[in-house]
Amino acid sequence: MKITEAKTYLMNIPVKRINDSQYTVTGINLLVLKITTDTGIEGFGYNWHTSEGLGVVKKMFDEYISSRLIGMDPLMRLDINRSLMSTHNFGWDPRLGYNGLGVYISSLVDIALWDILCKVEGVPLYKILGAGSDSVEAYNTDGGWLSWPKEDLVSNAIKLKQSGYKSIKLKVGSQNPIDDYYRVKAVREAIGKDMRLMIDANTKWDLETAVYMSRKLQEFDIYWLEEPLNPDDIYAHAELKKRTNIPIALGESLTSLYSFRDYIVNHAVDIVQVDATKVGGITEWLKVANLSEAFGLNVYPHTNIQQPLHAQLVASVPNGKMVEHVDWLADVWKYPIAPENGYFHLGTIKGAGSEVKEKAIEKYVVDQ
Secondary structure (H helix, E strand, O other), rough: OOEEEEEEEEEEEEEEEEEEOEEEEEEEEEEEEEEEEOOOOOEEEEEEEEEOOHHHHHHHHHHHHHHHHOOOOOOHHHHHHHHOOOOHHHOOOOOOOOOOHHHHHHHHHHHHHHHHHHHHHOOOOOHHHOOOOOEEEEEEEOOOOOOOOOHHHHHHHHHHHHOOOEEEEEEOOOOOOHHHHHHHHHHHHHHHOOOOEEEEEOOOHHHHHHHHHHHHHHOEEEEEEEOOOOOOOHHHHHHHHHHOOOOEOOOOOOOOHHHHHHHOOOOOEEOOOHHHHOOOOOOHHHHHHHHHOOOOOEEOOOOOHHHHHHHHHHHOOOOEEEEEEOOOOOOEEEHHHHHHHOEEOOOOOOOOOOOOOOHHHHHHHEEE
């Protein structure tokens, strides 16, 4: 089997306007890769962001990477990855670090290659990986936005509990941190003590604020505090972990196995949120999950749009626990999944869960 074509599609998909502590989101910038083989099998990979800019990644892939894939065996992922890493351009320049453009491209290529393997074998990813279950617990973030008034947070949390969710997440990082206290307090009082409640600061706080707020919010039995600090600052996370009883969750801003290793061995993280689209694809995701297991840490991947992929991965590792749900891109995936009574069910997914509907490409494509 040989690769005959590697074509990208840049899509801009509008979503309802929301805010967290760092961003205002009105759309998803989605870069889709379709790899075609001489057998007719096609594999789909993708990467994404909540702001525009993936056109730069598309340009780099189309001009410098695409031609290197032609003629290669798509089942030899390591061989292909070595070829990408040896490409002479700044995406893989060691002086800049393996991140940014390089890791975005590696991720979408790796996901597409796994999709091809699944289709060759005729089974979905979670069965290729020997999953322990065909269902995964979901938690909901789509309702905890910082732009929502407290009353809407409360009413939405009650609805989510009634629909079967056992876990929800709220955004924190308000201009006045005390506002976060009263928002979290209102939601905890509304949902009671039998539901997990997580909070996410999206890297907003400094160490002083994070220590103060984590101690103040501790009374509400917070299941985890997500991305409290600058993700480059391992030391500050380790210090925070010493000073709070709330578990520290992070990973969506880390782009390599080695970054996760450094957090783990420095006792700076409790819950690992590795994202296959940000760390180099499925292959690297599995390495991080296995590393985390060896240190007794569980994996709850960052998943705004990638539920059909990440739910399969979580089901396939012993320390995979829950998958985040935000109600975006349901009309884009060819094999979408949505929680039922608080769980994702994987039986309808094919391949890596990364294939995009042709009609969605036609509808949302912005640059060809």
